[in-house]
Amino acid sequence: MVDKRIVVALDYPGQDEALAFVNQISPESCRLKVGKELFTKEGPQFVEKLQSNGFEIFLDLKFHDIPNTVAQAVKVAADLGVWMVNVHALGGRRMMETVCERVSNLNQRPKLIAVTVLTSMEAADLTEIGLNYSPEEMVSRLASLTKSSGFDGVVCSALEAGMIKSMNGSEFLTVTPGIRPADASTDDQSRIMTPELAVKNGSDYLVIGRPITKSVDPVASLEAIRQSIGEI
Numbered sequence: 521m522v523d524k525r526i527v528v529a530l531d532y533p534g535q536d537e538a539l540a541f542v543n544q545i546s547p548e549s550c551r552l553k554v555g556k557e558l559f560t561k562e563g564p565q566f567v568e569k570l571q572s573n574g575f576e577i578f579l580d581l582k583f584h585d586i587p588n589t590v591a592q593a594v595k596v597a598a599d600l601g602v603w604m605v606n607v608h609a610l611g612g613r614r615m616m617e618t619v620c621e622r623v624s625n626l627n628q629r630p631k632l633i634a635v636t637v638l639t640s641m642e643a644a645d646l647t648e649i650g651l652n653y654s655p656e657e658m659v660s661r662l663a664s665l666t667k668s669s670g671f672d673g674v675v676c677s678a679l680e681a682g683m684i685k686s687m688n689g690s691e692f693l694t695v696t697p698g699i700r701p702a703d704a705s706t707d708d709q710s711r712i713m714t715p716e717l718a719v720k721n722g723s724d725y726l727v728i729g730r731p732i733t734k735s736v737d738p739v740a741s742l743e744a745i746r747q748s749i750g751e752i
């Protein structure tokens with residue numbers, strides 16, 4: 521049973537805006553995700569600052585490059601002490617296996633997660649880039665590849681979490697963005713699910729950004745979602 525399921529996506533333009541929210545919440549209530557926008561602006565020092573305030577950090581930079589380049593980047597993330605880091609599964613087996621080898625003898629190894637199919641994408645998007653599979657087939661294929669390459673889990677939509685658990689075992693982690701409470705705007709997401717159904721369908725970690733950070737009262741929105749999934 522996962523203790524804290526919610527990972528708040530800190531998609532803010534800078535640390536002042538991020539801290540205005542973070543300073544009102546406790547590390548006992550959620551984990552935090554630092555992605556491309558905030559990391560590009562504030563760098564690893566800001567990740568260290570959040571960690572020194574007790575938060576566990578998912579560094580969501582979705583590395584996708586040749587094996588050595590990605591493995592070295594993940595090693596730097598591991599040295600930074602992040603809780604979770606990710607790559608794109610489309611980088612392939614050799615890339616993921618090289619990552620695993622490179623961090624295997626570290627004292628502190630982050631959870632290694634691979635993105636399958638972005639939750640913003642639907643069938644037509646895959647066809648357009650030459651992938652003639654449904655999102656479910658592509659996610660299933662990439663999840664199996666990720667598991668056999670030695671990673672701990674995948675980013676997928678909550679719609680696919682149950683299928684992934686039944687194919688790869690309950691220990692294989694499902695990290696699911698595209699979470700939308702029933703009354704929330706879909707924004708640019710396609711494969712979405714409510715927090716309650718996501719948990720029922722086997723999602724271990726619910727990555728939630730705008731439904732919390734863009735709400736009128738972000739702290740109240742976080743608490744309401746925690747309540748809806750039985751955390752408080």
Ligand SMILES: O=c1ccn([C@@H]2O[C@H](COP(=O)(O)O)[C@@H](O)[C@H]2O)c(=O)[nH]1
Binds near residue numbers: 638
């Ligand atoms: O497939 C993916 C992978 C990553 N994300 C990231 O999650 C958050 C979602 O934010 P919302 O505001 O709740 O839509 C965002 O940081 C994405 O970069 C994703 O959405 N889908």
